[in-house]
Amino acid sequence: MYTLESLKPLNAVFDSIHRLEQDDVEMVNNYVKLIESTRGEKPCSGDIIEYTDEYGHYNQSAHIHGFDAVTGRIGFYTFPFGPFVFNDDKQGFRFESIPGSHASVDFASLTYIGKREKSFKAFGHCGVAVHGAVYFYALVNVWEYIAPNQKHPGYSTKDWGKQYITYVEKPADGSKYHYYGSFNSGIVFKNAAELQRWKDL
Numbered sequence: 001m002y003t004l005e006s007l008k009p010l011n012a013v014f015d016s017i018h019r020l021e022q023d024d025v026e027m028v029n030n031y032v033k034l035i036e037s038t039r040g041e042k043p044c045s046g047d048i049i050e051y052t053d054e055y056g057h058y059n060q061s062a063h064i065h066g067f068d069a070v071t072g073r074i075g076f077y078t079f080p081f082g083p084f085v086f087n088d089d090k091q092g093f094r095f096e097s098i099p100g101s102h103a104s105v106d107f108a109s110l111t112y113i114g115k116r117e118k119s120f121k122a123f124g125h126c127g128v129a130v131h132g133a134v135y136f137y138a139l140v141n142v143w144e145y146i147a148p149n150q151k152h153p154g155y156s157t158k159d160w161g162k163q164y165i166t167y168v169e170k171p172a173d174g175s176k177y178h179y180y181g182s183f184n185s186g187i188v189f190k191n192a193a194e195l196q197r198w199k200d201l
Contacts (some may be wrong), residue, residue, distance in 0.1 A: 001029045002136060010135045011018040014124060017131050024124045030135040031085050031122060034093050035138040043110060045094050046083065047141045048118055049076050050158075051103070054147040058158035061095055061118070066145075075103040084133070085122045095120075163187060165195065 004025050008015050038044055049062040063080035067073070083097035117138045121133040146156075164182035173178055179195050181187025189195040 001032070007134070007136065010137075013131050014134055018124060018129070019126050020127045020134070024134050027122060028134060029080070029162050031093060031120065032136060032138045035085070035120070039115075039139075039141050041112075043074055043107065043141065043143055046118070046120075046138075048116060049105075049110065050113065050142060050144045051076070051078055052146045052150075052156045052158065053078075053103075054149050054151055056150065056152050056156040056160075056162070058156045060158075061174065062103075062145075063095075065095060065097060068104065071104075073106055074110070075102065075104045077101070078103055082119055082121055082135075085120050103149060110145055112141065113144045114142050115139050116142045 002025055004020060004022060007025055007028060008020055014020060014027045027074055034047055039047070042065055043049075045064055045066055047064045048060075049064060050058070050060050051062040052058045059078050061080075062076045062078045063083055064074055064076045065080075066075045066082075068075065077097055078101045080097040081096040085093050086094060086096040102118060107190060115141070117137040121135045123129075123132050124134040163185060166180045166182070167189075168178055168180065176190050177188040178191060179189035187198075189198065
């Protein structure tokens with residue numbers, strides 16, 4: 001359980017503006033207890049999915065946000081932004097997150113792989129205010145999903161780098177390079193032969 005002293009390092013900005021209070025500590029500890037006590041043998045809202053799509057893009061912290069009662073599919077955000085925790089009369093709490101991209105999977109396609117601490121936040125004693133969120137960690141279940149029909153079986157960005165190569169027929173400023181790697185990688189090639197040699201490494 002958190003104390004005022006152990007919560008402050010996670011909330012230096014909040015503390016400098018609003019001053020952490022014992023009420024904030026009690027709120028956080030109540031949420032930690034609720035979150036951790038509701039984890040079970042099936043995926044729950046707030047759990048993590050280590051998600052690999054069919055193109056091998058890996059994300060270690062996708063956020064389960066809900067379930068479709070009709071189809072039984074689990075909805076999750078592949079690149080969430082720190083979920084907020086709010087009070088809810090039905091289960092004691094609920095999560096809200098800026099979603100990033102959304103996906104859904106069948107429960108049967110998930111594999112339980114363990115537990116991990118996950119960052120959450122909730123509005124402190126100052127209410128909805130600028131820098132009014134208090135951050136904390138709670139232990140949740142972690143599930144793995146690897147999409148079927150992998151385009152590059154055995155390869156994903158979990159263990160491998162990925163480059164998108166762009167071809168420029170007429171490079172600007174008299175450059176000799178026609179092939180450029182992605183994400184400011186500094187990878188360039190003058191011709192297809194150089195590119196092929198690199199691919200063969």
